[in-house]
Ligand SMILES: C[C@H](O)[C@@H](O)CC(=O)C(=O)O
């Protein structure tokens with residue numbers, strides 16, 4: 001694959017926030033007032049082609065400035081790099097970024113540093129796809145199995161997935177991938193919606209949004225639970241009243257419970273027939289998830305988790321311990337495409353469907369590319385597989401997602417779909433953007 005001889009000359013990092021808390025968009029049992037935000041990275045080179053890589057990592061408001069600083073700290077490993085050195089051995093470069101001898105003390109491969117790693121690498125993948133003039137999913141689909149595995153750092157996962165396993169997996173699907181690509185171009189990748197039932201929505205809003213979603217053709221709905229059992233029962237009953245019993249309902253507790261509490265609580269909610277319970281407890285508690293999965297299996301409720309799983313090692317253990325029935329990768333929590341490739345291949349090996357998390361700004365735009373690649377080259381199945389969709393803030397992206405009949409249609413524009421409209425960045429840059437100045441003046445937010 002041809003890559004540019006250009007050298008990275010500059011990396012801009014911005015703190016971009018949207019006031020979603022004003023209307024309780026994105027609210028759940030633990031994150032009651034999120035302002036969907038991101039650390040936004042733009043990578044420039046010395047090439048005379050006006051191409052720049054745009055990437056982001058998702059945050060929910062306060063603390064974004066810390067992620068921005070972490071991105072800036074990583075820039076010493078980015079500026080001066082020749083693009084061909086990055087892309088010709090992307091796995092090696094990934095390790096350079098994540099294993100820097102002093103910075104790794106701040107992680108390793110977790111928390112703020114890993115969120116920053118995702119923002120930087122998402123920008124580099126965006127630039128890579130733009131240089132090849134392809135949407136990211138197509139860039140991946142057209143790579144050879146060898147090129148793909150060279151993007152992955154297999155350190156810490158070879159007891160579950162070796163390079164040879166990954167190569168074999170990819171090779172097995174080569175002869176049929178064209179058919180699946182055509183299928184996706186025609187029908188898209190199935191999705192579910194979370195937008196109808198954020199925890200802070202009133203019953204009236206919930207009913208209105210359910211009816212709207214039904215008209216749009218949605219058949220799978222996620223509801224936030226975990227703050228109050230009686231309230232959850234009322235809301236779940238209301239949603240079932242609208243969507244009936246044939247359509248699927250998922251529940252998301254966002255880490256609210258202890259292990260036994262999760263089991264007891266879900267026994268109470270079982271009557272509403274949830275397909276899965278998402279993040280029932282701490283994202284670090286692998287054995288706890290396994291215990292919950294075992295206890296809820298007779299009720300036919302699967303455990304889903306991953307949006308806070310900090311790296312491929314946690315996913316490896318969740319899979320090894322049979323702790324998850326649905327594997328929820330995240331384009332910004334993990335170290336970009338490279339680490340997501342490792343996780344989707346591990347999930348394939350353990351026979352667990354990947355259903356990405358996308359509740360946040362830009363996450364739908366990003367993760368659709370990974371799922372399209374997953375189906376075409378790795379899983380070769382759509383059974384029990386859905387991408388999350390949330391109906392917020394797409395208007396700020398240059399190439400927003402396209403949903404038809406409750407499916408993600410494959411993006412056609414070159415890149416990783418992360419580029420925001422320049423005016424949106426300047427208006428919502430925190431706190432100096434005009435939108436924030438206005439909100440502060442109106443007394444809706446305090447001066448930081
Ligand atoms: C704070 C976020 O909105 C979170 O609730 C998203 C989430 O858990 C999901 O989309 O799933």
Ligand SMILES: [Mg+2]
Nearest residue numbers: 252278279307
């Ligand atoms: Mg969730």
